């Protein structure tokens with residue numbers, strides 16, 4: 001494979017840092033932007049010392065940040081974003097997810113460079129028909145009075161903006177809808193979704209907090225599989241102009257996830273958990289998605305990769321990483 005120069009926004013975050021390590025290992029050059037609002041320089045690991053990595057500590061909301069990129073970029077991967085966990089951040093989410101995306105698209109337009117953009121499984125909303133297909137499933141978004149939909153709407157807006165830029169200015173874009181990735185470098189808080197929180201609870205013999213009745217389902221994708229999908233999207237021309245699901249097809253309930261985390265941790269005793277009613281979030285009822293699982297037929301056809309790390313294996317690796325990480329990282333920082 002010929003060596004490429006790749007720009008990553010959000011390089012210090014969970015997916016960004018895993019992608020950085022993989023691209024450096026594969027002999028590519030990486031320019032990475034992050035404002036460290038949520039990411040950590042510690043996530044760079046050994047890539048920090050690579051002569052093939054240049055870190056730009058700056059805010060992707062500012063157009064001037066992109067003036068600092070004087071290299072010819074082969075592909076830009078836009079991962080910097082904010083999300084609305086159950087606690088708020090609606091204005092940040094809407095503004096950051098719009099502002100950064102407009103800036104990276106303008107940069108790609110100026111350089112005539114392919115852009116791979118992170119979207120989310122949340123754009124399928126509360127469509128009751130699973131599995132979700134990029135080709136056939138509609139976005140079913142709830143009321144504007146429910147702030148949690150702001151994240152899905154911001155990513156849907158990004159998708160439309162990217163495809164409009166592609167149509168108008170002729171450079172290729174690829175949109176990736178990620179389904180629950182977990183693994184090394186995941187944020188040690190709800191920002192990283194249920195896996196780091198559940199692992200932390202079990203390792204510290206605390207009660208696992210489960211939102212709702214725990215019967216809502218998700219699919220969890222080990223980060224190595226997520227990164228395989230991103231790399232294939234970067235490298236393959238067949239991905240140009242596509243919207244693609246990146247995820248594992250195994251559907252499990254959140255309660256079952258708690259049990260599998262308990263087993264992966266190998267700690268003695270019974271599973272301890274507490275059901276937390278959706279009404280208790282911010283005094284407003286949180287509207288959860290009751291089933292979420294990808295149809296990966298189309299993305300596997302286009303990308304020629306599929307998720308193959310089982311949940312049990314992925315959780316074992318993640319627990320091992322988290323035990324080490326908790327010696328130097330503060331739990332619940334973000």
Ligand SMILES: NC(=O)c1ccc[n+]([C@@H]2O[C@H](COP(=O)([O-])OP(=O)(O)OC[C@H]3O[C@@H](n4cnc5c(N)ncnc54)[C@H](O)[C@@H]3O)[C@@H](O)[C@H]2O)c1
Nearest residue numbers: 010012013014015034035037038039060080081118178181
């Ligand atoms: N991890 C998942 O399972 C998942 C699922 C669905 C969608 N996504 C999307 O994938 C992308 C990456 O997710 P992640 O899990 O790595 O998130 P993350 O929060 O770990 O990483 C995002 C990074 O972007 C940086 N950032 C935020 N705003 C910035 C700004 N204005 N300028 C520069 N840097 C900024 C943060 O500091 C952080 O390092 C995001 O767009 C997210 O919405 C991820």
